[in-house]
Amino acid sequence: MLEIKQLHSIKEWKEAFPVIKQLRTHLDEESYLELVKEAMEKENYKMAALFDDETIIAVTGYMPMTTLYNGKFVWVCDLVTDEKHRSKGHGKTLLSYIENWGIKYGFKIISLSSGLQRKDAHRFYMDKMEYDQVSYVFLKKL
Template sequence: MTYLHHQSLPSVLDLADPALRPLDGPGDLRAAYPVMRELRPHLASEADFLARVERMRPQGYRLVGAFDGAALVALAGYRLQENLVYGAFLYVDDLITAEPHRGGHWGARLLRALDRVARAEGCARLVLDTGLANARAQRFYFREGLYTGALRFQKLLDSH
């Protein structure tokens, strides 16, 4: 998949919702780690998280955070991509609201912001995956106007 350049993203985010902003610097990423760990408990450490984000950045991976005052309460990881199936699209890698802040519409605000980013970048769709057993997330996505469009198949490979 091809990474699409997006120089205009900060202004799209900044103007749309003052509680949202890109998480770019090392301090931002360190603040994001505890929230991301709720979604991705397999992350071995903060250093592991920082290294993975740095490896994914050349592939277009970006993070946006939602702030309640000074506290980071939710975040989304995403990339702009293009393939022969969808054309240009925004893929949501990660979407998580910290446990004490769930029910505060932070996830919906992040999805609306990513929708704006995708439209501003000329994407045909916004795409994300969720587990088949994750009924709670599926209900949330349906409420937010996302619908099932594919069934993903995968094969775990021995990485030795």
């Protein structure tokens, strides 16, 4: 049975790591746990996972934000389905969960960025989830 649960504890974050690692390949478990803890404490970051019985098959991280560009909105930081469970609608299930969460708490915009190389993800966001491509994201390492 599929069920979405919020992840609050270190134990739950550790259970989600093998799936998150498929998206965030640069992270080891220790740095991942430190970042999740800090983001939750300082940025109101939230994690949710889609479970098939007791197994995590997809994970998302998101947070409410306010900027001059978007006003009050929800930023999707992470969205990944375990490679063994892809193309079964699980990403849509989690993204719809975030959209419903946003509506419940009065947000009017959901926003995210996606790596230039992730062409399948772009098709998913635009064709299946009806997101518009409105900008490029730029990054400079200091």
